[in-house]
Amino acid sequence: MSEKKIVIIGSGFAGLASAACLAQKGYEVTVLEKNDSVGGRARHFSENGFMFDMGPSWYWMPGVFEDFFKLFGKKVSDYYHLKRLSPGYVIHFGDGNTMEVPDAKEDIYNLFESKEKGAGEKLRIFLKDAERKYKISMQDLVFKPSLSITEFFNAKVFANLFKMHLFESFHKYVRRYFTHPDLIKLLEFPILFLGAKPQNTPALYSMMNYAGLSAGTYYPQGGMRKVPEAIEELAISLGAKIILNERASKIEVENNIATGVWAGKNFYPADVVISGADYAFTEQNLLEENYRNYSSNYWGTRTLAPSALIFYLGINKKIEGLHHHTLFFDSDFEVHAHEIYTDPKWPTDPLFYLCCPSVSDAAVAPVGSENLFVLIPLATDIEDNETMRQKYYEIVMQRVEKFSGQSIRNNVVFNKSYCINDFKNDYNALRGNAYGLANTLKQTAVLKPSMRNKKIKNLFYTGQLTVPGPGVPPSLISAQIVSNLVDKQLKK
Numbered sequence: 001m002s003e004k005k006i007v008i009i010g011s012g013f014a015g016l017a018s019a020a021c022l023a024q025k026g027y028e029v030t031v032l033e034k035n036d037s038v039g040g041r042a043r044h045f046s047e048n049g050f051m052f053d054m055g056p057s058w059y060w061m062p063g064v065f066e067d068f069f070k071l072f073g074k075k076v077s078d079y080y081h082l083k084r085l086s087p088g089y090v091i092h093f094g095d096g097n098t099m100e101v102p103d104a105k106e107d108i109y110n111l112f113e114s115k116e117k118g119a120g121e122k123l124r125i126f127l128k129d130a131e132r133k134y135k136i137s138m139q140d141l142v143f144k145p146s147l148s149i150t151e152f153f154n155a156k157v158f159a160n161l162f163k164m165h166l167f168e169s170f171h172k173y174v175r176r177y178f179t180h181p182d183l184i185k186l187l188e189f190p191i192l193f194l195g196a197k198p199q200n201t202p203a204l205y206s207m208m209n210y211a212g213l214s215a216g217t218y219y220p221q222g223g224m225r226k227v228p229e230a231i232e233e234l235a236i237s238l239g240a241k242i243i244l245n246e247r248a249s250k251i252e253v254e255n256n257i258a259t260g261v262w263a264g265k266n267f268y269p270a271d272v273v274i275s276g277a278d279y280a281f282t283e284q285n286l287l288e289e290n291y292r293n294y295s296s297n298y299w300g301t302r303t304l305a306p307s308a309l310i311f312y313l314g315i316n317k318k319i320e321g322l323h324h325h326t327l328f329f330d331s332d333f334e335v336h337a338h339e340i341y342t343d344p345k346w347p348t349d350p351l352f353y354l355c356c357p358s359v360s361d362a363a364v365a366p367v368g369s370e371n372l373f374v375l376i377p378l379a380t381d382i383e384d385n386e387t388m389r390q391k392y393y394e395i396v397m398q399r400v401e402k403f404s405g406q407s408i409r410n411n412v413v414f415n416k417s418y419c420i421n422d423f424k425n426d427y428n429a430l431r432g433n434a435y436g437l438a439n440t441l442k443q444t445a446v447l448k449p450s451m452r453n454k455k456i457k458n459l460f461y462t463g464q465l466t467v468p469g470p471g472v473p474p475s476l477i478s479a480q481i482v483s484n485l486v487d488k489q490l491k492k
Contacts, residue, residue, distance in 0.1 A: 004490050007032065007261045007270040009248045009286075012040025013472055014463035015276030016231040016242075017068065017479030023238035024072060025487050030270075031240060032263055034247040039228035040276075041427060041434070042472070048414050049366035050314040053225055055434075056472050057355045057373060058325070059218040060211045064473035065227070068480070072234060079230030080220045083360055088217035090323045091186055092403055094330030099182060100323070101213070108213055116180040126177050126187075130210035136160045137207060142474075145481050146445040146467045147452060165203035166441060173203035185329050192351070192377055195305030195438025195470065197337045202441050219324060219360050227472070248277065251286045251459065258459045261286075272458045272486050276479075279449050279465035281428035291455050303443060305435030305470055306340050306377040307420045309392055313372040314365065314414030319356070321404055322370070326354040328399060336377070344379030346388060352376045352396050369413075374400070380431035384420040393417070435471075436464030451482055460486060 004027050008015050011033040023029045037043050041055035059065075065076050076082060086103035093099065102108050113120030140160055144151045165173055174187050190208040191198045220226040232242060250262040251273055260269040275282040280299040283292040331349040339347045355373040358365040365371040374396055397409050420432030437443050449466050453459035462482040464470040 004028065004271045005030070005269055006272045006274065006486065007268045008274045008276055009261060009282065010034075010040060010276035010463070011038040011228075011232070011242060011244075012276055012463060013042065013228060013231070013475035014479045014482075015040070015274075016228055016235055017476050018274055018276060018462055018483050019240040019242070020072065020231055020235040020238060021480060021483035022486060023235055023240040025483070027487075027490070029235070029240040030268055031235075031242040032246045032248050032261060032268065033242065033244050035426065036244050038232045038242060038244070039225065042224055042228050044223060044225035045312075047416070048314055050312075050369070050371050050414055051223055051225075051364045052312040052371065052373065052416075053223045053357070054310075054312075054418065056224050057357070059220060059224065059227075059472075060208075061215060061473040062218055063215070064476055068476045069230075069234075071480075072238075074234065076230075079233065080222060080226035082218045082220055085217045085219055085324050085360065087323060088212065089325035089327060091182070091189070091327045091329055093182055093185070097182070098403075099186065101186065103216060105214065112178075112183060115183055116178060119178055119180065119183060122177045126206065127210055127214055130206040130208075131214060133164055133204060134207040134210045136164065137204075141445070142468045142477055143481060144445070144467075145451050145485055146448060147450060149446050152445070165206070166444075168203040169199050170201040170203050170205055171198035173206060174198070185333060188333070189327055189329070192306070192333075192337065192340075195435060196303065196440045197341055200341075200438075200440055202439075202444070205439060217325065219357065221361055221363070223357065223361070223364055248286060251275075251282075251291075251456075253288070253291055253456055256291075256456055258456050270458075272460065272490065274460045274462055274482060274486065276461075276463045278428045278430055279461050279463070280430040282461065285428070291453070291459075293450055293454055299430060302430075303341075303438040303440055304380050304431055304433040305438050307380045307382075307423060307429075307432045308418075308434040309376045309378055309389060309420075310418040311372070311374040311393060311396070312414070312416045312418070313374065313412055315370040315372060315408060315411050316366075316368070316413045317370070317411045318368060319370050319404055319406055319408060322354075322356045322359055324356060324360050326356075326403075328352045328354065328396075328403070330399065330403075340377060340379045344382055346378070346382060346392070347376070350376045350392065350395065352399075354400060378420065380420065380433050382420065384432070389417045389419060430465070437470065439469050451478075451485060458489070 006029045008031045019029045043054045087100040091099045109120040112123045246263045252259045258273045353375045358371040423429040423432045462478045468474045
């Protein structure tokens with residue numbers, strides 16, 4: 001066992017995965033977690049027989065998870081069982097117009113063709129291009145630390161960059177192929193969670209459509225909590241130590257070297273410190289000003305992905321006709337997006353997302369009951385109070401009842417909300433964001449906050465505010481990148 005000590009702040013996906021990677025390399029790894037359970041935004045809680053995942057609920061890009069566990073000679077199935085959802089998800093457009101997005105590719109092509117003549121064949125071309133972008137990204141782009149533009153200075157990478165439609169908007173790109181508004185909404189919906197309007201998101205991110213339509217939508221039996229719990233088990237088996245309810249309070253620095261991390265009166269000495277906590281919080285609260293990579297003004301000008309208002313609901317009856325994932329697009333996408341990104345305010349008529357995991361997993365709700373997770377994307381840093389939460393609860397529940405044709409509100413036996421103030425309190429999230437930095441062109445690759453502190457050579461950052469970006473698969477990749485950087489430095 002190496003005598004080199006590594007302290008990791010935060011046990012979200014990136015923190016846990018970094019712990020596993022570095023423990024495997026023989027380092028003495030300690031993870032400090034301020035909350036009482038691991039997982040970061042992917043924590044869970046149980047109440048009255050209901051088990052609620054608190055954050056991520058979409059399991060896309062299964063290959064990234066398999067590749068991660070393969071690093072340790074393991075398989076996903078060693079830890080949890082995946083169920084492939086069929087349909088993958090449902091989109092409700094209002095007025096009785098509901099689209100079930102099939103799992104099988106041929107059925108998806110037929111669905112597109114039924115909406116717009118010729119769209120089935122166009123989707124084949126669109127997804128083939130999206131698959132090419134996905135593979136190029138995974139092979140040549142995503143795993144780069146993006147510390148210098150020179151990382152991209154080789155013939156293959158440089159040639160591929162021009163095939164990735166970096167300088168064309170997703171909005172324009174999709175409309176080159178399709179005209180039917182339902183098909184456009186289907187393809188644009190993942191963009192809403194990437195942190196910018198389709199007009200401001202590079203067409204590169206059509207690879208998300210490949211992830212959702214070609215690679216499939218899955219669910220880990222027992223809930224998304226199974227994933228961080230699996231990585232926690234893996235990290236501990238490799239020798240990592242995870243300390244809960246231990247809030248980092250200061251990164252100690254001497255002569256531009258981080259010597260360890262204070263958590264109240266406890267000091268954890270370190271040869272390397274990695275922060276998987278919110279990047280801006282780490283800089284502004286754990287470091288003296290002269291050691292920060294970025295100023296408060298810098299963070300104030302970053303474009304963030306949305307925050308969210310979430311309801312965790314326990315229903316004491318079954319609700320007929322619900323699927324695992326349902327997107328309510330029965331209001332104007334453009335107006336809601338404008339009220340998130342351009343004119344931040346509570347939405348006039350919100351789109352929202354409904355997850356009913358009890359459709360797929362009896363273990364998450366008592367017999368004869370349903371477990372509902374409702375999420376409204378919101379602008380960051382708008383006023384959050386109980387009055388607004390209750391107002392939007394009534395709005396969404398009225399629409400869910402109309403959609404299902406059933407009374408639900410009178411059968412709610414558990415109701416917990418989670419919003420901007422909670423993201424700030426629980427995760428120190430910059431402006432209360434839920435998803436990290438927006439994936440705009442100006443915040444891509446080397447233009448993202450750096451993984452390496454430029455003034456403290458042994459301080460690194462990982463997670464959704466740095467490379468490669470927001471989401472669970474990118475966080476697993478971020479962990480692998482930072483672990484390689486740390487290992488390389490310690491072996492010099």
